[in-house]
Amino acid sequence: MPKQELEEIRVKITDLDSQLLSLLSERQGLTNQVAETKIKNHIPVRDQAREEQLLVRLIKQGQTFGLDPHYVTQLFHVIIEDSVLNQQAMLARWANPSSEKPLNRVAFLGDKGSYSYLATQKYFSRRPGELLEIGCQSFAEIINKVESGEADYAVLPIENTSSGSINEVYDQLQHTRLSIVGELTHPIKHALLVSEGVDSNESGKIKTLYAHPQVFAQCSHFLAELGNVEVKPCDSTSAAMMIVNEMNSSEVAAIGSEAGGALYGLKAIKSNLANQKENHSRFIVVASDSVKVPLQVPAKTTLIMSTVQKPGALVEALLVLKENQINMTKLESRPITGNPWEEMFYLDVEGNIEDGPMQQAMEALRGMTRYFKVLGCYPVEEVSPTKVAAVNALME
Ligand SMILES: C=C(O[C@@H]1C=C(C(=O)O)C=C[C@H]1O)C(=O)O
Numbered sequence: 001m002p003k004q005e006l007e008e009i010r011v012k013i014t015d016l017d018s019q020l021l022s023l024l025s026e027r028q029g030l031t032n033q034v035a036e037t038k039i040k041n042h043i044p045v046r047d048q049a050r051e052e053q054l055l056v057r058l059i060k061q062g063q064t065f066g067l068d069p070h071y072v073t074q075l076f077h078v079i080i081e082d083s084v085l086n087q088q089a090m091l092a093r094w095a096n097p098s099s100e101k102p103l104n105r106v107a108f109l110g111d112k113g114s115y116s117y118l119a120t121q122k123y124f125s126r127r128p129g130e131l132l133e134i135g136c137q138s139f140a141e142i143i144n145k146v147e148s149g150e151a152d153y154a155v156l157p158i159e160n161t162s163s164g165s166i167n168e169v170y171d172q173l174q175h176t177r178l179s180i181v182g183e184l185t186h187p188i189k190h191a192l193l194v195s196e197g198v199d200s201n202e203s204g205k206i207k208t209l210y211a212h213p214q215v216f217a218q219c220s221h222f223l224a225e226l227g228n229v230e231v232k233p234c235d236s237t238s239a240a241m242m243i244v245n246e247m248n249s250s251e252v253a254a255i256g257s258e259a260g261g262a263l264y265g266l267k268a269i270k271s272n273l274a275n276q277k278e279n280h281s282r283f284i285v286v287a288s289d290s291v292k293v294p295l296q297v298p299a300k301t302t303l304i305m306s307t308v309q310k311p312g313a314l315v316e317a318l319l320v321l322k323e324n325q326i327n328m329t330k331l332e333s334r335p336i337t338g339n340p341w342e343e344m345f346y347l348d349v350e351g352n353i354e355d356g357p358m359q360q361a362m363e364a365l366r367g368m369t370r371y372f373k374v375l376g377c378y379p380v381e382e383v384s385p386t387k388v389a390a391v392n393a394l395m396e
Contacts, residue, residue, distance in 0.1 A: 024079070028086065035087035039094050044296045045087045051080055051386040059388065077385040084383045088297050089126045092379055095292045101152065104129045107145035108155040110236025111135040113260030117238065119186040119283045120155045123381075137235050139172050146178055146288060154178070154286045159330075160188065162218040162276045169284075170334050173304065173375060174344055180302050180376025182285035189279070190219055191268035193241060193261035198250045200269045208232055210240035211255040219255060222273040241266055286376070292354075293379050299352035300329070302375040305365060306336060306344050313368075314345065320364045321349060324357040344371075353377040 038045060055076055062072035093100055104124055108116040117133065124131045134151050136142045145151035156172075159165045192203065206229055213233045216223060223231060234240040237256035241264040244254040254261070258268040284302075293299040307313035321328055330348035335341075351358040353374060366372045 027079070028083065031083040031087060032090060035090040038087070038296055039091060039294075042296060045091060046084055046298065046383075048386045052388055054080075055386065055388045073388060080386070081383040085126060085381070088379050088381075091294045091297050092291065093128070095294045099287075099289070099291065101129050103132055104153060105132045105134060105151045106153045106155060107134040107136050107142040107151040109136060109139065109142060109157070111238035111242070113241050113256065113263040114236045114238040115186065115188055115257060115260070115281060116155055116157060116236075116283070118257060118259060119157075119184060119281070122186060123155065123182065123184050123283070123285060135238070139168050143172050143176050143178065143286075146286060147176065149288075152287060153181070156284050156286065157214075157281045158284050160214065160218060160279070160281045162274055162279050163214055165332050166214070167334060170332060170346055171337075173346070174334065174336070176286075178286045178288060179290035180284045180378055181287045181289075181291045182378045182381065183282060183300065184285070184381045185280045185282045187279065188218070188274065188281050189257055189271065190215060190255050190273040191258045191261065192270040192273060193244060193254045193256055193258075193266040194250065194252075194269055195244060195248045196265050196267055197248065198267075198269075200267075202250045203253075203269055205250045206253045207251045209253050209255065210234050210243050212237050212240065215240075215255045218275060218279060219273045221275045238264075284376075285378075290374075290376060291378060293352050293377050295352055295354065298350070298380040299377055300380050301349050301351055301353055301358065301377040303347045303349065303362075303365070304344060304371075304373050304375050305347070305369040306342060306371040308368070308370050309342075317345075317365055317368060320361050320368075321347075324361040326351050326357060326361055346375075350380070 035045070037043070055073060058076055059069045059072050063069065104127065106120050106124065108114070108120045110116055112133070112135070114135075117135070120131070120133065134145055136145060139156060142154045142156060146154045156169045157166050158169050194202075194206075208230045209223075209226070210232050211219075211234060215237060216231055216233065223229075234243065237254070237260060240254035241256055241261055244252050244266060245264040254266065255273060258271065261268060305317065307317055318328070327350040328347055329350060330346070332346040333343040334346070336344050349358075353359070353362065362372075362374070
């Protein structure tokens with residue numbers, strides 16, 4: 001009898017969940033209509049004042065239903081993020097009609113299950129067309145696939161919140177004629193993965209650990225605690241997973257994502273292995289042709305330059321950004337191959353290359369540097385959640 005009672009309530013929950021999904025889909029349809037009006041009337045996609053009003057009203061209304069303000073806020077942050085990203089994707093399509101193809105051939109590092117694979121899936125899920133995944137063994141191979149026309153896009157990890165910039169990718173960008181057309185951040189959640197048949201308590205038996213070198217760097221504290229385990233670097237996290245799957249032994253393990261490991265029949269026996277709790281990687285998407293970013297969408301531009309050799313040359317270049325009120329979100333330097341002690345600077349700035357201040361800044365920089373190139377202008381893919389100042393007051 002209690003089982004039947006439970007079943008009856010669950011039937012009602014299932015029904016409500018379906019209604020929630022149908023309402024969310026209806027909301028998505030309306031926000032897509034909003035995007036069409038914004039295209040026609042040149043209105044920015046993001047309207048944080050509207051978001052704040054909406055959140056305040058929902059929090060208050062939620063309270064009358066006995067729902068916690070934080071719960072309501074979190075739910076609607078996810079809903080709004082999806083809505084903004086979908087609208088941005090619609091605007092991007094409208095601005096770049098020729099880039100829409102029935103098939104997107106995408107080169108990335110590793111195979112099914114690698115973090116690059118998961119990021120690729122995420123980025124293209126909002127874009128029309130089928131996805132053809134082309135797994136590669138090195139960054140050079142990935143770039144080459146697009147340069148040779150075998151792939152339309154490449155997805156490359158560029159920096160990680162724990163281990164910093166990925167120098168090899170920066171160095172590849174110095175020599176390519178490809179453009180950055182997009183970016184995304186993806187959470188990196190490292191887990192200790194073993195074969196399905198291995199007992200979860202057998203972690204003490206592990207003698208060899210396989211992973212990508214970047215993963216070892218991000219989990220150095222965990223590795224130090226492990227003690228006498230041999231670490232073997234692999235070309236990718238998926239390569240590590242494949243080895244552990246094939247060996248099927250309690251003496252080997254891989255580090256990678258739980259979702260990726262599941263594709264190889266591996267299970268996670270320990271999670272959150274990264275030194276930093278907030279472990280995210282930023283990926284860039286590159287293609288042969290640059291994209292146009294509509295002015296209604298927040299844009300980022302990546303510039304690459306080498307300055308003349310005189311004291312203060314870099315400072316002067318950065319002052320150009322200040323004078324034009326352009327915010328720099330990243331500055332990276334890499335040696336120039338063949339020119340010892342000379343540096344190539346990579347700058348990420350907030351702004352659209354079609355905007356007046358950006359045009360002025362670029363013209364000035366072109367005139368004062370030895371080498372200057374725009375690597376790409378692309379939509380910012382991060383939607384920072386709108387803070388509701390009144391949320392605490394509403395809780396009182
Ligand atoms: C849907 C709109 O676009 C964006 C998304 C919102 C939403 O999903 O509710 C609200 C404001 C905008 O940042 C809108 O402007 O109304």
